[in-house]
Amino acid sequence: MRAFLRLAAMATSPTNPNQIRSLRLANLASQLRLYKPPPSALDASTSDEDTPVVDARGKVFSPMAVAESAAPATLSRPDQYRPKTASVLICLFEDSRGDLRVILTKRSSNLSSHSGEVSLPGGKTEEGDRDEKETALREAKEEIGLQPSLVSVVTVLQPFLSKHLLRVTPVIAILDDIDAFKPVLNPAEVEELFDAPLEMFLKVQ
Template sequence: MDSSNTHSHRLVSLAQQLRLYKPPPSSFDEIEERQFQETAGKVVSQVGFQESVTSIVHDPEKFRPKRAAVLICLFEGDAGDLRVILTKRSSSLSTHSGEVSLPGGKADEGDKDDGETATREAKEEIGLDPSLVDIVTVLEPFLSKHLLRVVPVIGILNNKKSFQPAPNPAEVEEVFDAPLEMFIKDENRRSEEREWMGEKYLLHLFDYESNNNNNKYLIWGLTAGILIRAASVVYQRPAAFVEQNPKFKFPGVVNNNTVMR
């Protein structure tokens, strides 16, 4: 059996595994079912944590986050490891300029689901043809510091050679990839203790140097949080470090200028 067939079988097996994944229920979904009745809720983090581990003071008139989706596009590298496609955002952008992120963005009214949002945005940002990506599952939503409800969509790129990155210079400065497993390992990771409304939590930062171009990248915040969760699901084991997600409550009043810091 040649290596290409071996890689193909591994990705098929991974796709089968991930299609069986069921994300934990989100309390936002529960609230929608109860027509936004008053209830205890979740916490919104400074830079993004999954909704299932956080809690917020709910008020349907004050907080109903806009929806977005990001694409966790996995493929098998030459060394047989699973890798994820990442971008370095353009330095000219007004928010998160120069930061590492996953392809994705806000949902359009015409999007049929989160998978379409994520792949549409990936095509616009990096030229990734949606037909090349096999969407296999979605993870529980995260909340960004700009109060977007971000749904991570996991897709598999079975033939990496079929993808020739074409970054949109208005949005993306670089396209690169990193090993997914690094996000549940304790190597090349550091953390900073942060505090919000009297509750402490850990902010994780990963340092990565690409073998392809020797460029160094810092992966942190919402992107790191999503990738920690994705790696835990894919490899079916928890991170080798303490995550210490936040336990703080959401501010009582939210407007268009509200940002978690």
């Protein structure tokens, strides 16, 4: 997907999906919509290919995850394993120089998990969330005051398994007018709001 996103970010052919004003963002949105989203993690039960592999020590591993993203955890009933779900918002916008950037947050130091870490806006699925997109948009609004009406969701990426066995689905959205975004941080969850170049995440390590 990283290679696909890199090519999409370089696209320059004219288009105008969903009335996105920026030509480059419109092109990016069109390219990203070609990516086929995976089945909804909220609507489907854990598939055979997502069923954890349990070793002799009772450790469980999920083949669904990217290898370096999956970590083992001890379960008393591995046969009843069902991952909890969450979504994060990869919100892209264009800066004054025309470069693509990603909105990031620094988590509150008072949080019980991942305190003080840099992260994407997002969080766990709540009852009533219809899908991964709604979870990501709701969490972004709660954490940083990003109104869903300001962004256009263009695609949903393949979920991965976090080190805490949380099934996380990245949702990509375009923020066409960065000036219309008036951040309101939730101090219980977020200490800082900043952004970084998209290119930084696309470089081959």
